[in-house]
Amino acid sequence: MIDLLTALALVLVIEGLLYAAAPDGMRRMAAMAAETPSSTLRTAGLVAAIVGVALVWLLRP
Template structure:
């Protein structure tokens, strides 16, 4: 459970850093995402999910 909370903390730290350092860029990215199809967003999400699982699997063995 503590590893899960650490992971959540890291996600929040990374997200917070992005919003603090380049809010304009994130707004532009959100505007682009609104114009994208659900299928394209879904594929991007699945790719990000697979990359995350692969990284954790490689690091944790």
């Protein structure tokens, strides 16, 4: 459970840094995501999840 909470905290840190460093870029990225078809977003999300699970599997003993 601690690992899950740590991972969620790191997501918040990374997203917070992105919004702090490039707020206009993040706003443009959100606008682009709103215009992207749902199927494309779903596929990208699934690929990101699979890559994330693979990385955790490879990195954790």
